[in-house]
Amino acid sequence: MSVGIRHDDLRRRNRAMVISAVRRAGQPSRTEIAATTGLSHSTISAISADLIQEGILSESKASEPTALKRGRPQIGLALNPEAAAVLTVVLSLNFLSVAVIDYAGQVVAEEQQRLDTLVMPRDELIGQCMAIVRRRLQDPDLDLGSVARIAMGIQGITDSHSRAMLWSPITPLTDIPFADLLEKEFGIPATMENDCNMMAVALQWRDPDRYRNDFIAILLSHGIGMGLVLKGALFTGTHSSGGEFGHMIHRPGGALCRCGRRGCVEAYAGNYAIWRSAMGISEDAAPTDVGDADMRALAAKARQEDGPEREAYRRAGEALGFGLGSLFALIDPAPVAMVGVSAAAFDLIEPALREAIAQTAGGQHSESISFDTEPNELPLIREGCAMRALTFVDQEIFAPGGQARSGAGKNVA
Amino acid sequence: MSVGIRHDDLRRRNRAMVISAVRRAGQPSRTEIAATTGLSHSTISAISADLIQEGILSESKASEPTALKRGRPQIGLALNPEAAAVLTVVLSLNFLSVAVIDYAGQVVAEEQQRLDTLVMPRDELIGQCMAIVRRRLQDPDLDLGSVARIAMGIQGITDSHSRAMLWSPITPLTDIPFADLLEKEFGIPATMENDCNMMAVALQWRDPDRYRNDFIAILLSHGIGMGLVLKGALFTGTHSSGGEFGHMIHRPGGALCRCGRRGCVEAYAGNYAIWRSAMGISEDAAPTDVGDADMRALAAKARQEDGPEREAYRRAGEALGFGLGSLFALIDPAPVAMVGVSAAAFDLIEPALREAIAQTAGGQHSESISFDTEPNELPLIREGCAMRALTFVDQEIFAPGGQARSGAGKNVA
DNA sequence: AGGCTTTTTTTCGAGCCTCAAAAAAATAGT
DNA sequence: ACTATTTTTTTGAGGCTCGAAAAAAAGCCT
Secondary structure (H helix, E strand, C coil), X not given: CCCCCCXXXXXXHHHHHHHHHHHHHCCCCHHHHHHHHCCCHHHHHHHHHHHHHCCCEEXXXXXXXXXXXXXXXXXXXXXXXXXXXXXXXXXXCCEEEEEEEECCCCEEEEEEXXXXXXXXXXXXXXXXXXXXXXXXXXXXXXXXXXXXXXXXXXXXXXXXXXXXXXXXXXXXXXXXXXXXXXXXXXXXXXXXXXXXXXXXXXXXXXXXXXXXXXXXXXXXXXXXXEXXXXXXXXXXXXXXXXXXXXXXXXXXXXXXXXXXXXXXXXHHHCHHHHHHHHCCCCCCCCCCCCCHHHHHHHHHHHHHCCCHHHHHHHHHHHHHHHHHHHHHHHHCCCCEEEECHHHHHHHHHHHHHHHHHHCXXXXXXXXXXXXXXXXXXXXXXXXXXXXXXXXXXXXXXXXXXXXXXXXXXXXXX | CCCCCCHHHHHHHHHHHHHHHHHHHCCCCHHHHHHHHCCCHHHHHHHHHHHHHCCCEEEECCCCCCCCCCCCCXXXXXXXXXXXXXXXXXXXXXXXXXXXXXXXXXXXXXXXXXXXXXXXXXXXXXXXXXXXXXXXXXXXXXXXXXXEEEEEEECCEEECCCCCEEECCCCCCCCECHHHXXXXXXXXXXXXXXXXXXXHHHHHHHCCCCCCXXXXXXXXXXXXEEEEEECCEEECCCCECCCCHHHCECCCCCCECCCCCECECHHHHXXXXXXXXXXXXXXXXXXXXXXXXXXXXHHHHHHHCCCHHHHHHHHHHHHHHHHHHHHHXXXXXXXXXXXXXXXXXHHHHHHHHHHHHCCCHHHCCHHHCCEEEECCCHHHHHHHHHHHHHHHHHHHHCCCCCCCCCHHHCCCC
């Protein structure tokens, strides 16, 4: 619902554009920024002068080795690390991790902690999260600019406004409004992000060549999650964090899923499903937790000999393949990153996956669909949270003046 | 990568916004436009003065019956019907239909024609399309402003740039670049649109209360098609027109689909699939064409007694339900419009559909998902094409990008 | 070293655009 | 006829971006 553009919005947006260009490019000169944004040199000059004066950017006197060029040397612009800081909180199964990141994106402090998420009562889970954040915020060694934003990532379903955890496999608790709790406790704007979405955000920053406009990040772990980027933007559902790829239906009425329904992709490809299948346990049996070490042993066994273990991975690949095929029928094929412990067993999964996808509408060019694997999801999630928080600071704090408008514009095609 | 906003873009965008507000609201006053766009009265006044002077808008002296209000009466602004015209071409099975529409959206001429699309050679199919368009363009009775845009709609897959038909069920021919052909022949900008996408566009204009930001239009006909609107914008794939809902996989390795693969939703819910199932023909049998009259008779029989016909509709509903369930797992539930001849039999489909959807992740609030039916797809497709073409004229011709506009219209003392 | 060339950055005036406030216009009520 | 009310237009001010020109900061050449 685009609303009319007001004159003062213009400068705000162009400020945000300049900051974004610097964050993306590292140390671009004013000329480079003018080229990427399409704005005139004079505009860039004026805006960057403002930003330097405000302490958001700084001129990097770094000796450029590119001394071969004639003419006045370019002056690189860099983000001022001390302009602000952000804090990330990643809550995963039995594990809580916090990091403080400066405005330039460097980790300046971190703390990790084990805790029994599956059995903790509500107050204690929330209390532990608050406590670890408080410890980091009050650390006297930290003399950064004040923390301007908190981004929390969690496995599970979040609401579409990035405010609350609605449901998570790591705890029986539901509907915890972490963003509001953090904001109330510390007076710092906070968001609650879905883990797979953050993985996708991180991939986009890590490898923008491969993960640019359209790609998929799939978490192969206890459950199956997905982060989806379409046309360069994170795709979320209208009400929830969306993209519940793991709960698309693979076989109507089929194997029992952790969500209580039957036939979901996850009920064939989640860790517990692979384990259940390999062990010859009934598809109707309740899902159980399987440790990462057990899964690695299972994969090793499957590589060693052709038995039920290998068959279990084959069935997982089939489920993922048909699921991806249906997904690709909707959005057209795109690069895929497989993340999580079972991504390390992707060699066992891939053949059946490709075979299945070739039988679907989305598999028309199935050879050209490329997969990448990354066994460790936690660094990705933290990185995604950090970038999410930093770009918020870029846009909402350092280029403010936005949407304090009542006029509720009608949407315009 | 989004580029900076230039100063001259600003006026262009706000012009487009004003035109769009008028098209949407019918006869809004300047005050109403100011309210919906969020721009100031003076800006609206200046822009609308320009637009009137250029003959794009006109002040409607229509006697407003709302004479009960005090104060200076509002002057409604309306689109000038003669400012431009657009032409729509809808090509469907054995049927070709063309209409000329004035800038205000009224049909001013139309022509329809039967032709055997399934057996026509390439040259003849293209030739017939060109001929009917030429007849309309050369009609001497038409003294409208010149036709500024052609929008062609077709059942099947189009490319994501709206230039070419890639594949269609109505002809064995593939990869016909209709947009380029029309542009070369007539020198008028043209696009090639997917039928279901146009249905969705039309619904958005017809009933913006129900079909606003997120909704789904599903064509239940020979094949199963979908038009998807997310966050107010038509969703298309990255390469094709996208949204091949009918070819999501319902049962891996299942019934034979018209696309040659197995287990697609369409292979259970397309007209030919319902017919095949009701007649006791094998699921492996090649799809056959079934006439609308036959389908209506089938539905009547199914309503009359509980036999294989009713079961066929039940199975169709099940396939649609699981398919929607998987879709809703990705995008969250949204209102659905069922369009096409089998939408008239939705009473037979709905119970099994709801039962299936309730077994999926997307069906958590399955009662609240609402369906609407519209048996006739052709008017919708034409309407969608017309609106698509008109909004193009609004944005690209009457609010153009470059500085192709001299100050001829501006003379403020 | 000194002057010349090249490239980057800043400065300055001009042109637009939007906004807020004031003025003008049109009508209902008294 | 006069006042009150609401809408529309006009006007002046301020801000933004742009292009051109000037200034700055090197390397290159004699």
